[in-house]
Amino acid sequence: MSIVKTVRAALLIGVFLLSGCASVRLVDTQVSSFAPKVIAAGASYQFERLPSQLADPVHQARLENLAERALSKVGLRRHNNAPLSVQVTAVQRQENTMNQGGVGIGWGLGWVFGNGAISVGRHGGMFPWVESQTTYWRQVSLIMRNASGAVVFESHASHEGVWADSDTVLAAMLDAALQGFPTPPAGVRRVNIEIPR
Secondary structure, eight states, X not given: OOHHHHHHHHHHXXXXXXHHTSSEEEEEEEEEEEOOSOOOTTOEEEEOOOHHHHTOHHHHHHHHHHHHHHHHHTTOEEOTTOSEEEEEXXXXXXXXXXXXXXXXXXXXXXXXXSSOOEEOTTSOBSSGGGSXXXXXXXXXXXXEEOXXXXXXXXXXXXXXXSOOOHHHHHHHHHHXXXXXXXXXXXXXXXXXXXXXX
């Protein structure tokens, strides 16, 4: 088999592998939830903001819009002056790391998954700016209190991944945090949510 045919075959395999996972991506989230009191189906709620959240109302409003969509999926309705209050918080940090591993195709060609690095022979990366990879760690928290201030539901979800589109990932994490609502399983669990690419 000639070198050209071998390279073509390797490229076709690479395209096949990449296209096979091009339609959806998986947000694998670690979730821990607590439901000390029962929340009535169809209950209404209002958002409550911490003083630190009042300092950045635009960011907090965006987060609350994502939470409102997730809460509506479990039957809760947003309403001013509702007896149930919901606090929603999100934390994110990012870290840049150098890619270490990958898949070699042959003759010094290779691809490192994620933000990838392509190299030819011993001359190093063809595209050196893609050899570092940024990972994002995120955590969302939902705390619900009744009219007397007692916590009736608490859930925390965390995820680490390579996607920079925070709103899309946070929306999936909020869905994960509410999985099993109003009586979620006890203990830490992994919840997988598929989202479009």
